[in-house]
Amino acid sequence: MxxxxxxxxxxxxxxxxxxxxxxxxxxxxxxxxxxxxxxxDGTAQGADLRSTAMLQPARTVLEHAGLWDTLAPHAAALQVMRIIDAGGEMPEPRVTREFNAGEISDLPFGWNFPNWLxxxxxxxxxxxxxxxxxxxxxxxxxxxxxxxxxxxxxxxxxxxxxxxxxxxxxxxxxxxxxxxxxxxxRRYGQKAIVFAVTHPVPHENVSTEVHRTGGPFTLVPLPDRDGQPCSAVVWMDDGPAATARMQMDVDSFEAAASERSAEHFGPLTLVTKRQIWPIITxxxxxxxxxxxxxxxxxxxxxxxxxxxxxxxxxxxxxxxxxxxxxxxxxxxxxxxxxxxxxxxxxxxxxxxxxxxxxNRASQASAPLARDARAAGLNALYGAAPVRKMLMQMGLGVR
Missing domain, CATH: 3.50.50.60 (FAD/NAD(P)-binding domain)
Structure with missing residues (x-):
């Protein structure tokens, strides 16, 4: 034919x-x-359990494609991007900085959706x-x-x-x-575990990246699940460590994930299966x-x-x-x-x-390199024009 x-x-x-x-x-x-x-179907075998944050310019594309009106009711807004450096000896916040979409726009940075949806x-x-x-x-x-x-x-x-x-x-x-x-x-020897969790502390439409050696631990807002605040998680780390965590029982994995998140939203409860992906550029x-x-x-x-x-x-x-x-x-x-x-x-x-x-900065393990990462975050946040420019570049509008 x-x-x-x-x-x-x-x-x-x-x-x-x-x-x-x-x-x-x-x-x-x-x-x-x-x-x-x-x-x-998010519960079916083979469902993609990752989520995708659609930033502001994406909305125009989705509108022209006739998709936005059906997707909008399922959106979790991303109003604030929070970055936490927890790169000390213990997984505790050393530096916390926030980038609020209100500084550059009347709209949120974007909207998060489960990939299967x-x-x-x-x-x-x-x-x-x-x-x-x-x-x-x-x-x-x-x-x-x-x-x-x-x-x-x-x-x-x-x-x-x-x-x-x-x-x-x-x-x-x-x-x-x-x-x-x-x-x-370029290969990094990293893998990412993706999953969704509920937690007792509301995310308040804040997307949070917690940085420690090995890679960031990112929690992105999702709509509430069974009345509980819910987030999609991407946990990046060295390949062997990530692979070992895939073998953990649920209780042990939840405890490890809660600790790695610096308990920022309280104890994390796993609500989906875990999936693992190799990280490359x-x-x-x-x-x-x-x-x-x-x-x-x-x-x-x-x-x-x-x-x-x-x-x-x-x-x-x-x-x-x-x-x-x-x-x-x-x-x-x-x-x-x-x-x-x-x-x-x-x-x-x-x-x-x-x-x-x-990403390579997030993998830094030496104390001096970890301190430099935290100092860099402070410097970027402290200069208002630089902060605004980075937010605009992140959205793809510069």
Whole structure:
């Protein structure tokens, strides 16, 4: 069977689904494929228990994609970003600093959502768009491009002729490899455990990063669960330590997590399963090839610090969509894709390098290095213009 469309999107993760909804809502004929059907129930086997903080600029993308109105009732606002240095001999706060969105905006920094819920609402949106064909359980098998179009062969044997192929198929992207685009990767020997907890002290819409040797322990607000304040947690540490914690019984793990959080919200009670992920930094050497554009983790992967990962992905989508709408008759041509690369690449490199530095600083174990990290946090917070600039940069508005 052979089909034609405007755009093939390889990858049905959150970024790929968002791209399909955004381009579909703009009137483009889209085929989106992913070999793994999305799990849209948080209690089901294989559910993605991570959460995603959508920063302010992401809301515009979600609105244009027809997603915001259905997501908004499930949002937990992120009004304050709190950073705690607990890098002394004991896991106790030494320096606590807060960045309040009210200093730069009438809106919160962003809104946090469970990943499985995002998938549920996004799949429902695609089902409502007649010009979007989402094929769960089908992947991309091969890519052939020429100046005027691309031919993608799917795993079920279907051949699709498209003007543009968007690679949203992850850090090991098959479409990126097929297009001959290389990547640069840094490994840290770290892993992240992700889970959700309830706690007796309300989070009051504060996202909290507790820094100690090994990596940050981050609690991001979620809506209350069974009447209790609830947060999503990302616990980064050296790989062997993280792997050992995955083997702990629930009581021991809760005690260890509560101690690592510096008891900031009181004792933590585990309310989901634990999942573990390797931490790397990676970026593609280019964002484009003939008839191919890279977005999301096919283009950039970073440690989960500062909520930059998916928000950068949504910036990729917004930039690509603006270029496509400006010259729809030339969708996917060399001029459009070169413009996309130039518009996004410098910003991606800046953020990748910045998060890399922050992560390596968080791994510091020597007492002098730990003290330097705490002093740096104090200095950044104390200079109001610098603090404001960092908040704007974090949102992607500078």
């Amino acid at each position: 052979q089909l034609t469309c405007d755009i093939v999107i390889s990858g049905g993760g959150i970024a790929g689904l968002t791209a399909a909804a955004a381009f579909g809502s703009a009137g483009f004929h889209v085929i989106c494929v992913d070999p793994t059907p999305p799990v849209t 995002l998938r549920r609402e996004m799949v429902a949106r695609l089902e409502a768009l007649e010009n979007v064909d989402f094929r769960a359980g089908v992947g991309t098998k091969s890519l052939f491009t020429r100046e005027g179009s691309a031919k993608v062969t799917l795993s079920d044997g279907t051949r699709v002729i498209a003007k543009l192929v968007i690679a949203a198929d992850g850090r090991s992207s098959p479409m990126r490899d097929a297009a001959g685009i290389g990547v640069k990767t 990676q970026h593609a050497e280019r964002l484009n090839a003939e008839r191919v554009a890279l977005i999301a983790e096919a283009a950039h992967v970073m440690p989960p610090i500062g909520a930059q990962g998916l928000n950068m992905s949504l910036n990729d989508i917004a930039t690509l969509l603006d270029l496509a709408q400006a010259r729809p008759e030339d969708l996917g041509d060399a001029q459009m894709l070169e413009a996309y690369h130039k518009a996004r690449y410098k910003d991606i490199l800046m953020r990748v390098r910045g998060i890399d530095l922050l």
